Structures are given as structure tokens and as C-alpha cells.
Amino acid sequence: MGQYAPVWDHKASVEVTKNSNGMNQVTLRNPQGASVLISLHGGQVTSWRNERGEELLFTSKKISKSSKSARGGISISFPQNGNGGSVEQPGFARNKIWTIEDDPPSLISFDTQGKSFIDLLLKPSEDELKFCPHVFEFRLRVSLASNGSLSLISRVRNVTGKPLKFSFAYQTYFSVSNISEVRLEGLETLDYRDNLCPKELFTEQGDAITFETEIDRVYHCSPNCIAILDHEKKRTYLIKKEGLPDTVLWNPWIKKCKAMADLGNDEYKHMLCVDGAAIEKPIALKPGNEWTARVEYVVVPSTLSTDDLSSY
Template sequence: MEVTKDWNGIEQVVLRVPRGASARVRCHCLLCSLAVAAFDISLHGGQVISWRNERGEELLFTSSKAIFKPPKAMRGGIPICFPQFGKCGGLEQHGFARNKIWSIERDPPALKTDDNDGKVSVDLLLKPSDDDLKCWPHCFEFRLKVSLSIDGDLTMISRIRNINGKAFSFSIAYHTYLSVSDISEVRIEGLETLDYLDNLHQRERFTEQGDAITFETEVDRIYLSAPSVIAVLDHEKKRTFIIKKGGLPDVVVWNPWEKKAKSMADLGDDEYKQMLCVDAAAIERSITLKPGEEWTGRLELSEVASSYCSDQLDHLLGVM
């Protein structure tokens, strides 16, 4: 683990996992190159801002016009929307967690899991400030473990504990910006036949009719009671993202398309073509914690070759 600072002086954590070494001989010299998978996470928002495979290819989208300075959330990576998704009440859009400075937790409470072998990880902690308590008067501890496996899989585990004297409710989403070749060449499998709330029609409820989700215009939907595994297939890059989730029943699918992209100051006019947000989330039904209770949510992202998405993918999507 390496801790660095960006140009605003905000700390960032870089984690790398070796996936193999290769050597070649030239001019009587032995040249060794180490292939690594890696990710970067900023303490501004506890936000994963980069996830790269062993070939050095960036798997997350970040806008060329992204603003990397608080209190503005960065357009790209994986912002965490908490304690709300969307805009309601006195809280800012998507809550305050993505705009706060998190701390590195050196000695976190034990997390019961059997999949830590071969992983590197960092533990972050967010507690409410006095200003947070003025607009959302609930005391909490938000612990976030971000891990990278030897195979390059990215895992994010959130634990939110109520240390309040009374119960409170919240919504949450991992607002994941995936990097794609061209949005018109992408489809999502695993959400067929599900009901969804359409944010472009005042959250009116519809049922998905397509065999897969494809994109020809703006999409902003919350798919309800979604399976624990879905796939995002990028035909041009011959790449598939496998998204696994736990404790997060909903999935948000969003692409702003041309008209809205041009209205967004922190997104290039044509950058909607290279991005797709697919969020593991809990939105339709808020999560309620009584005093002392803790909630856990999990997101795991994997990248596989599109050749995987035949019988193997059908089998994976069938086990939900």
C-alpha cells in the first residue's frame, strides 16, 4: 500500500497486486517487467478513482472535466451515495459521504470473512461532523474496506453502525462509472423482466421488456429486487464486467446521452459514449438501523474476456 497526495494535498491510497512476471533478453541484458492490477482510492469521498487490470488498462471512467476539489464530487470512479440517493429534503444531491474527507483506519474491528487470502486492502472510516449533524442529526460510523484480489477483482464492503440514541434510515449506492468503448456497443444481462422506477418519468414503475438492456437514448432507472449477479458486455473491447452484490437489492442504470451531457459542466459533450453507470444500491426501501445495529453491504467487480460470456456466463447468471 502506498499513500500519496494529489495536487490539492488530499491523500490517496494506491494498492497493487502482482499477477505475474515476464522476462525478455535484448542486447545481452535481462529485462524484467512485472504485470500488476491496481486501484487508487481518494480520501475525498472514500472514492475509488482508478481500477486497472494487469495490462494497465483503466476500467473505470473519469471525465476529462472532472473537478477534483472539495466540496464538489468527482465525476467518475465509484462515488458513495449516502445517506440518500437523489435529491430530497435538506441534504445535498446523493448525500454528503462522497464530499467528505475520510480517514484511514489502522486498526479496524474484525470483519468476519473467509476471502481475505491473496488480497491487499485498505480500511477507511467516516464519522459525522458537527455540520453533518445539523442537516442529518444521526450519529453513525461508516467503515469501508476496499480490497484487490490476486486476480484483479475489486471488492468494497461497507459497514454502517448506528451509535445514535434512536433509530435512523438511509439509502446507499455505489455509483460505479464503468469505462466502455461506445455506449451503443454495450448491453446489460441479468435485469430482464424486472420492474424498475424510471427517473425520467417521476419514478413511475415499469417492467423491463427486452432480452437485454441496450442504449439508444438517455436512461436513468432503478431496477428493483435485482439478482446478486449481473453482467455488462462491451462488444468492441471484447470485455465483460461481472457485478456481484450483497445487502444491496437494487441496481441503478444511468447514461445521460447527448443532450444532458452537454448541460453538465463536469462532463465532456461526447463523453457519455465512453461511460455507463451501473450501481449496486438500496433505494426503494430504506435501510433502518436501531441503536447499536450494523448493516453490511458488499460490491465485487470483475473483468473477464467476452469469450467467457457464453455457457460460462449463462451458468453464472443462472446462479443467483
């Protein structure tokens, strides 16, 4: 695939370029100035900015010598190969090169709600089909709305003659002012599996979650809307999900952060992972069937009340 010039219409734009590592990437922009950047290496969303140009996702400034991409953004964890859903078990999809279905993207596309989008495709190559146990087609749609909200829709189709079983997560690193000043609402009173204890089952208290130490949990049967409140930035992230019954919550904190090759010593302060996931009960697809999951990220002022948030 070559490099294409940006294509503009009266509402939005799409641009395909290369990053510093020579990897192809796609930028979607809306007329208000919001943007999303997607790398074809792993189908990873590496940037999401609002209309003022403020970055909403965390991406580490430190890159491991063994990695082609920085830790952060939104990664597709499929087929997840960890028992319990730790963010450290991402699966192989993030290391594959995805393709653009409409290549070159001659015109920007809009869905029925007026969102601009790009469709990516991942499937085993001819050589991989000789030994790959996972024969599938994975379609990922990344959409940017006029209000700046970001949506990802994943469709996995089983194209083999055997059942396909997998776990899944949208591994999402949110940018926060300071992890100690953030609280998370929506997981109160839920059961969760703690990957630090090791993987014991606990029940969350009735208060909003705050952060004072390392956390690595999978919450079961979680609600379809979760909120991250960042008081210093006066910003609330709403995470809306469909087809994803679990939520992974992760922050490495001080000791583990210092030991990680692709995180700066203090970067844990400015990130929080909240993943929409299907982990506790893996997805089982019969031959020819398709599974769909969706997540939407919306940013609203933290000054809004709970009743106001329900309208988004």
C-alpha cells in the same frame, strides 16, 4: 496525516500520496500489476486498472469549478437524499474526508481469501455531532484480489439512541468503448422506476438492455450478478452484490451531457453507470445495530459463454 513512502512485501504494495488537489489518496497494487486508487475525499475509488494497465473505470477529464473531484470512478452515495435513486442525488458522504483506520498503514493487510485491502472510516466530527441528525460509524473496506477483481464492503453502525434510516448506492462509472455497442444482461423482465417519466413503474422486456437514449432507472429486486458486455473491447464486467436489492442504471446521453459542468460533450459515449443500491426500501437501523453491503467487480473476456460466466 503526512505522506508515506510505499511499503512493499513479496505479494503486494500500499502507497499513500497526494493528488493534484493536495488530497490524500491510497494506491493498492497486486503482484500481477493490477491497481486501485482511492481518494480520502469522499472515499471515492478514482481508478481501477488491470494487469496490463488498462483503465476499467470512467472518470471525466472535465472538472466543475465547484467540485474538488472529477465525476466518475466509484462513489459512496450515503445517506442518499433523492427519492427514486437518481445518480444526481449522492448524499453527503462523498464530500467528507475519510480516514485510514490503520494510519500510517505500516504493513499491507490481507483478508481470509488472500485479498489485499485498506480500511477507511467516516464518522461525524465533534463539531458536527452538535447538529448532525445522522450519528453513525461508516467503515469501508476496498480489496484487490490476485486476479485483479475489486471488492468494496460497507458497514454502517448506528451509534445514536435513535433509529437511523438511509438509502445507499455504490455509484459506479464503467469505462466502455461506445455506449451504443454495449449491452447489459441480468435485468430482463424486472420492474423498474423510471426517473424520466416521471418515476413511473415499468417492466423491462425479456431481451438484454441496449442504449439509444438517456436512461435513469432503478430496478427493483435485481439479481446478485449483472453483466455488461463490451464487444469492441472484448470485455465483460461482472457486478456481484450482496445486501443491495436494487440496481440503478444511468447514462445522460447527448443533451444532458452537454449541459453538465463536469462532463465533456461526448463523454457519455464512453461511460455507463450501474449501481448496486438499496433505495426502494430504505435501510432502518435500530440503535447499536450494524448494516453490511458488499459489491465485487470482475472483468472476464466477452468471448466466454453464459455457462462460463456462471463459474466466476
